[in-house]
Amino acid sequence: MSTSEAVVKVPVTVLTGFLGSGKTTLLNYLLTEQHGQRIAVIENEFGEIGIDDALVIDAEEEIFEMNNGCICCTVRGDLIRILGNLMARRDRFDRIVIETTGLADPAPVAQTFFVDDEMRSQLALDAIVTMVDARHILQHLDEVKPEGVENEALEQLAFADRVILNKTDLVTADELAEVERRIRSINSMAEIIPASFAKIDLDRILGVGAFDLARVLEFDPKFLEESEHQHDQSVTSVGLEIAGEVDPVKINDWLSWLLGEKGVDIFRMKGIVAIAGEDRRFVFQGVHMLFDGEPDRPWQPDEDRTNRMVFIGRNLDRAELTQRFTDCLVAAR
């Protein structure tokens, strides 16, 4: 009997950003640069790319609600179909880049990778890369939307693992500093990459492994503690660093509370938890109410058993998150 070959997951990069931010320039650069990788591109804004011999597929955003008991769970049906079809010819490319429309909500795209079994087993979401125009981003962020309508620019920044701050040549140093400060206040987890003419080192956006549980915490938690404390509707990041070990039963209850009560408000979360009696780190990440977690490498003998996590979303109450988590700690031995 033959056995199935080990599945090497194909990395997928999601590229978001408003029209005019420079996405197309970056995509063209990705497709023409001599980087030695074959990239399949799924594009949502029609007719922008005309590269010969490249695997470029048009998609039409089709959002499905799932009946899986998760109230905010939506996925992209078009991506499931197209990616399923692409995976049938996976020997033709090394990685996939999905370009979303300027107005796309990144949540259904990210959730698709958690929900669909075939995609989970064959594809690895590498990173969400958000491209912004340094000159116009503040205007987009400050745009007042009607009740119930999301500010897409804000959401795209909140979901990002990498933010390409493009057209930096068109703003002053002071303006640039202000833009960076605003982006940091929304998403302190993402790395900001300044650029002009969409020229960047591709290694900084491809092969990031931001959704890779083994690399889940590549941020500086100290930095996160500086983020502003806010109770309103604005999107912020909250980073926690809490020493000690947690009770396995209590942390499970905490997780149920977090996903059930806060899942709608949390866009992204990542963390490492020290569970009492477990010699390995427990790493997790989530998108809204969808959660992925598993034991990771063992804690090193000289390593402090410290819980570190970051949440990006709305209505995040640092005091409440801290208190609820601290309640899970076991008494120091």
Add this chain to the structure above:
Amino acid sequence: MALRAQRISGCADRIAALAWSPHGNAVVAGSLSGETLVVDKTTSESIKLAEHALGTLSVDWSPGGVVASGGQDGVVRLWSPTTGPVGRVEGSGWCQQLRWDPSGRHLAAAVGTDLIVVDADGSGGERHLGLGSTVTAVAWSPNGLRVGATVYGGIRWFEPGVGEEVRSFDWKGSMLSLAVAPTGKWVAAGTQEGTVRVYRLWSADDLEMTGYPGKVTVLGWTPDGSRLSVADTEGVTTWNFKGRGPAGTRPDSLSGHDGRVTALQWSPDRRLIVTGCTDHLVRVYSGSKRAKPDEVFDVGSEISTLAWSPNGSSIAVGAADGSLWMISSAR
């Protein structure tokens, strides 16, 4: 029954779909390379039909002898072995699936968000019925009066003579696959959520089988419509629809697969079920509750599709590497 597997033809990329000629002497295979091949079962000689740019996704062969193919180019082509190309219909989006009705008078094709119904009676009529969401599968009632199409939001039913939507089985979620029992009593649809929803075709009473580990894209009835087999990532479960139906019962299961089951079909005499799996193996089981298969064939690549010949003497198998295999009696 002693069976033997033989590679009879090949395409440059994955065989996405295949279908037998009405008399069982040839198969048509569509490949993601865009090729559509008609291959003689005994001589292995092949005829290459017009290509579908970007890939052929679906094929079917009518009882009257007309081959239909559809692809990622959104085009549906009709071809006859005697006269060559006999029709071409253009839609917008991928043609995910197409099916002839049992009489061969009408062809239903899922193209993008449209269900296209083509009259093959020489009138050349075609109707494009917009369903608002991508059509994932189509299936006819055995009497050919009704055709169903699955979309996000349920199953939509049309009658070729009427054209308008005659009935809708609404369900909040994405349906991916559709199979009408050959008796016409039941219709089963697989969903993105890992469930199978079964309806009484003419009354819409429904029931649901849940707990599948992933989306349900492959399902098939026994020729007598008494049992429904469902493929998943680990094997095949079969539900018994005799008497009061499967409510409250446990399904039979087939063991021995080492991967996702990508294709299944019951033999015309309903004694055997054949499965294709990502572990490169075709398995033939003599019943729905077996710990191991009776026959196993390694085709060296993931199986993408398979089909019994009309008289049940052969199985055509399409693989991910583009090869087309024939499993037949070893005589």
